[in-house]
Amino acid sequence: MKILYFGVLSEISGKTEENIDFTGTISQLQSRLNEMYPDINKQRFQISVNQHIVDNTHSINQGDEIALLPPFTGG
Amino acid sequence: MKTTTHLIDGPIPSRLISSEIEKHTSKTNIGAHAIFLGQVRADLIGENKVSGIEYSAYEEMIAITVQEIKDSLFAKYDDLICMHIFHSTGMVKVGENSLFVLVSSRHRKHAFRAIEDCVEQIKEKLPVWKKEIFQDGSHKWQNK
Numbered sequence: 001m002k003i004l005y006f007g008v009l010s011e012i013s014g015k016t017e018e019n020i021d022f023t024g025t026i027s028q029l030q031s032r033l034n035e036m037y038p039d040i041n042k043q044r045f046q047i048s049v050n051q052h053i054v055d056n057t058h059s060i061n062q063g064d065e066i067a068l069l070p071p072f073t074g075g
Numbered sequence: 076m077k078t079t080t081h082l083i084d085g086p087i088p089s090r091l092i093s094s095e096i097e098k099h100t101s102k103t104n105i106g107a108h109a110i111f112l113g114q115v116r117a118d119l120i121g122e123n124k125v126s127g128i129e130y131s132a133y134e135e136m137i138a139i140t141v142q143e144i145k146d147s148l149f150a151k152y153d154d155l156i157c158m159h160i161f162h163s164t165g166m167v168k169v170g171e172n173s174l175f176v177l178v179s180s181r182h183r184k185h186a187f188r189a190i191e192d193c194v195e196q197i198k199e200k201l202p203v204w205k206k207e208i209f210q211d212g213s214h215k216w217q218n219k
Binding site for chain 2: 004006007008010011048051052065067069070071072073074075
């Protein structure tokens with residue numbers, strides 16, 4: 001499963017993307033991310049699966065593209 | 076109904092604005108264009124002055140988001156003919172433009188309304204992030 005990090009989250013994780021072995025819900029992924037990068041949960045962000053924003057109960061499949069999206073600040 | 080979105084590497088060149096307008100001369104059902112340009116402002120944060128903004132974007136998601144914005148605008152404003160969005164990625168210095176939106180309609184009212192609606196939706200939904208670069212070389216991710 002590929003995870004993309006955007007904005008300040010790329011700075012906290014030190015990377016823009018990585019592959020991890022994971023299956024489960026978004027909520028479980030957040031716990032895993034918190035172990036990997038303790039500072040990440042201090043930030044506000046939404047999570048998308050295959051470019052669509054999902055809620056915490058969404059189940060992730062192998063091969064999905066996950067992205068961590070801080071509040072958008074374009075324009 | 077036509078929509079294009081382009082990510083531009085660096086600032087929006089002024090020749091792009093004139094060439095886009097030029098492209099519409101053959102569309103004779105258009106009676107009004109509304110244009111929005113976003114410009115990088117030299118904000119002062121504490122004693123640090125912004126020298127530019129570095130933009131990053133989730134390219135694969137942008138097409139999906141623009142389609143959603145387009146669908147909502149065309150549903151609300153039936154006079155609309157077409158809309159085009161150009162957003163910068165990478166470094167844009169103060170005084171340069173980072174966003175160019177062109178909305179065209181049969182009559183002016185829907186062009187005025189749709190351009191504001193479109194820009195507000197871009198600010199709210201488009202997966203783009205700005206990193207303010209200061210004159211002393213430090214930076215700050217802009218937060219809402």
